[in-house]
Structure formats: C-alpha cells, structure tokens
Amino acid sequence: MNKHNHHRIATITIVCACLASLAGCVSSSTSRVTVQEGVKFSKGRELDDLVKAYDAQAVTRSEYEELRQVIMKRPN
Numbered sequence: 001m002n003k004h005n006h007h008r009i010a011t012i013t014i015v016c017a018c019l020a021s022l023a024g025c026v027s028s029s030t031s032r033v034t035v036q037e038g039v040k041f042s043k044g045r046e047l048d049d050l051v052k053a054y055d056a057q058a059v060t061r062s063e064y065e066e067l068r069q070v071i072m073k074r075p076n
Contacts, residue, residue: 010053010059011053014050014053043072043076046071050067
C-alpha cells in the first residue's frame with residue numbers, strides 16, 4: 001500500500017468517525033435503513049486522533065483545519 005492510499009484511508013476513517021459522532025436517531029420513510037444510535041466520541045478524543053493523523057502526514061494542513069472546524073462546531 002503506498003502513501004497515497006494510507007492518506008486516503010486515514011482521511012476516510014476520520015470523516016466517518018466525525019459523521020458517526022454526529023449521527024443521532026435517523027429514520028426516513030423513503031429509506032430502508034434506520035440508524036438508532038450513533039457512536040459517540042468526545043471532542044478531545046477526536047481532536048487527539050486528528051492531531052495524530054496530521055503528525056503521521058495522513059491528512060494535509062487544509063484537511064486538518066477543515067476537520068477540526070467540523071469537530072469544534074458540533075455540540076458536546
């Protein structure tokens with residue numbers, strides 16, 4: 001696996017974790033999928049993971065800043 005693939009996987013993982021932490025109880029009459037409870041991570045843990053990904057050069061500075069803003073804007 002090359003560096004680009006590691007970067008892509010790390011980015012996707014972080015984005016999925018952010019989205020999962022934002023998920024609550026979601027249901028749609030047009031959808032066959034119902035999410036009953038989202039995985040919850042503390043902001044501190046997410047920020048620590050994001051810093052580790054940045055330090056490992058898995059995300060760029062702009063991706064880091066964008067993801068950091070997403071984490072900080074969500075409610076506790």
